[in-house]
Amino acid sequence: MRTPPIVTADEAVGLIADGATVTVSSSSGLGCPDAVLAALGRRYRDTSAPGGLTLIHPIAAGDMYGIKGIDHLAEQPGQLSRLFAGSLPSGPSDFGPPAVRALIESGGVQAYNIPSGVLFQMHRAAATRQPGVLTEVGAGTFADPRQDGARMNAATEEFVRIEHLAGKDWLFYPALSVDVAIIRATTADPFGNLSFEQEGGTLGALDQAYAAHNNGGIVIAQVKRTSPDRLPPSTVRVPGIVVDVVVVVPEQMQTTQISYDPTISGEASRSLAEIEPLPWGPEKVIARRAAAALHHDDIVNLGFGLSAGVPRVLLEAGHEDEVTWVIEQGPIGGFPLTGFAFGSAMNPHALMPSIDQFTLLAGGGIDVAMLSFLQISGTGDVNVSHLPSRSHVTVGIGGFADITTFAPHVVLSGYFTAGSRDIEVGDGRLTIRQDGDVAKFVTDVAQISFAARNALDRGQQVTVVTERAVLRLTPAGLEVTEIAPGIDLRRDVLDRADCDLLVSDDLRLMDHRLFREVAPQLELGPRRRPLLMPAGRPPVPAAPPTRCGATSHA
Template sequence: MKKVEILTARAAADLIEDGDVLTVSSSSGLGCPDSVLQGIGERFRQTQSPRGLTSVHPIAAGDMYGIKGIDHLAQPGLLTRVVAGSYPSGPSSAEPPAIWSMIENEQVEAYNFPSGTLFQMHRAVAAHQPGVLTKVGEGTFIDPRDRGGRMNETTPADIVELHTVGSEEWLFFRSIVPDVAIIRATTADEYGNLTFEDEGSPLGALDLAYAAHNNGGLVIAQVKRVASGRSLDPQKVRVPGILVDAVVLDPDQMQTTGTRYDPAISGQLRRPLADLPPVAYSLEKVMARRAAQELAEGETVNLGFGVSALVPHVLNEEGHGTAVSWVLEQGAVGGVPLLDFAFGCSQNPDAIMQSADQFTLLQGAGFSHTLLSFLEIDARGNVNVHHLPRRRHVTAGVGGFADITAAAPEIVFVGSFTAGRRQIEVGADGLGIVEDGPHTKLVPEVAAVTFNGQLALRRGQRVIYVTERCVMELRPEGITVTEIAPGVDLDRDVLARSAFPLLVSDDLRLMDTVLFRDGAMGLTLPRHPAHERLVRRAGAADGSPR
């Protein structure tokens, strides 16, 4: 077995040729091979080469908080096409990332496709298959009958197609073959074997490496340290050295944004859950508490970014920190998902899977609920989570949202009813809307469809929308208000603040007043039906009545 070359980031950049297709393993700041990407950007500024690159990112590379990621490549002439599950995002007041400026100024062809589908595409490429046939993205902006995932007018509609198999319509994503895979790990030995002991997740490193290697391409791995040859535990090697062509050493690489290293994220330490700080008393906490009431002990639940990310912390405060098994698209299973810059990681995870394997669970509906955010909801139950005209860089894109919602049995969207400057008081008696937000999030038609409400009804999925002032459910007859917060006027604060007619349930009830009180709410969780079946079976096995 040949020893692998250990290069500087700038020297590794010299391996890239004009017109190459790069694929990059990252999730914002998590696992981002930032030094290698910086080396490519530096080479281009010095030499005007490589030119005309295509860059593929199943999840975003970099963020707006210090890890540049794809922005190292976002130079006219260097980057011709980008295909990504998500893009760097951040506050609307900040300067947009360079990649967003290129997209908006029609300087680069840009696609936004579901993250899970992009991971599956790499597996298809590695096996020399033509692409991925899937239901993910059907009826949304990803569908070729809509935008086909295109992010500007420069971008051609030439990757996703509509196919009929038997009597069913499917989306077909044509394979994109990478010339170079850029991945990241913690340790490489002299032969290129890679371990990920300090990482929050291996993400898609193995699948990206297979895709490049099996098609005659190169694999470049950025690592924190180098070990002597064959000294690594083979059970812990996630990417074998036979796939790796070059290693770039960066001893200062961040574990994720704002975190140099936390062993509780990488599963090397179990920290007491009591160490997690309580969630501040706020409108967001009220919504998270109401969403928590949808869950049951023993469930497997997916979680998205935004207000819903508070739900695990609400459960932890209520003494149910381990009652639900959380699954994140980045790979963490179990534990308590973390907030802010560390979102995508969990404290005390039970397992850390590859992202592609996690998406097999998610696309196949191997979980009970998903808790997600929304930007807009329309009269047909459609949700927009990825597109804000004139403020596009505030959002990350579709990410795993479409993969998750395509088959999730129950979907809980969580967010505020209105947007903009507002004054809403929350207290033990409920809500007091002193000054409402100027913009309603309930619009006649969403700016772009990330989730198709009518398809969800046909699939038999249960969909509810939890806001601070009411709870709504998607029903065949329309979106229906089922609960209202105490202190809220139904006509003035709910029906009149929607830009389309809402229905009202015949058994409209008040949201539980305990949601609005500071301090513990005394939450109890029912047992998940599958858990009850196991209890009955165990009773039958020992002679007890079922």
């Protein structure tokens, strides 16, 4: 029986040849095999090999706040020739601005920003020798070849194609032949079997390992420890038959600045009473109003940004068990965490592989997607992936495109303007002392991450929640349905947008209780789906989502 050798990180990266295609399992600081990546960058600095690598990162490797990840390979020109990434470290940070951003912006590497779920599927397609992935994910966005084709700079060649099949157009993302997979786990047994008992998720490790192994490549596994005995079969998440070498790193962190928290890996649970309430301010108002879109027993995806405050608002109101959270990194259920632990959950009910999580998300198997935004156009197109004021380089679409393609209800949370602001909430009203000088509602977004026309054609509901107004997507454009008590519609909303906004004939005030520090009574809508169906009867359609602008759930 195979017994993969235990080697040093430097010995492991010595197996990687010039021009190899290398896939890395990580999600920012979660599950990042940073010791192996550091050794790979170190080898190139010392020997100029291996160079010309193609690197694949379904989710960002490294967060620049203690784990450099991909930046180990971007500091010296020539090590990378092509990059396929769902997202990138955002920086600046403890290490300074990410070198990978400068490399992309200078044209020093061909770079593609592919939706994370699609990148995971591309690995499965490669492992099973399929030509690639046909999907609607990314249609109408910057990933569409009729726009940028997912290319991040002028040096990047065409990759995504349009294919016509079964009477419609699809985006086609070709599979990539993988030579090396660098993955991470907690424990390796003598036969190379890997368990993830202290990890916050398995991410894409298995499919990335299969993609390399089935292509005749190698799999490098970084682990925290080894076991002298064979692991129980039910705990093995990557079988040893596909693992070639093991690198032991006893000091590897569970995630950035978190050595080990058993409630993240589901090995223990603890009371949610220790969760700090969301601080009082405009962001809490936004989270409260966003929570009003939820119904009992909803399955809800949670994204990064202001939407991450919604679970804490529900907890404060005693509704923490009324919805089930789903996070693209793998957790189902439990309480989503923020900060350096984002992507993890406390007391999760299940930890699914990311590719299987995206099967649920991209197929519309959720009720609501709670996400955030950078810019929105008057027609409803959304940008979450490009920071026009900071760099020409995208921060990455991540799983946003996969999640929003078929989500029945998309709730986008954010401030109405950007820049330096002085906004006070209290006594049932909102007061703007100084407004941000950067418009977030614009004529044309810097990059289309969400195509409004496609959402309208699919019948999706889109709600935008800000501190001063609530808007909804209509065929005619974005329509203001609610405004905050204390503000003026013309001065504080319409004139602060760089695009035309519609105003609902039924315009109303946001519930004044949202703007009082004492927690309001929060009522969720009735269950959308019946629990049981009478025999012999067709399924009853889900109840329509609560109309945007209703205040009965505030």
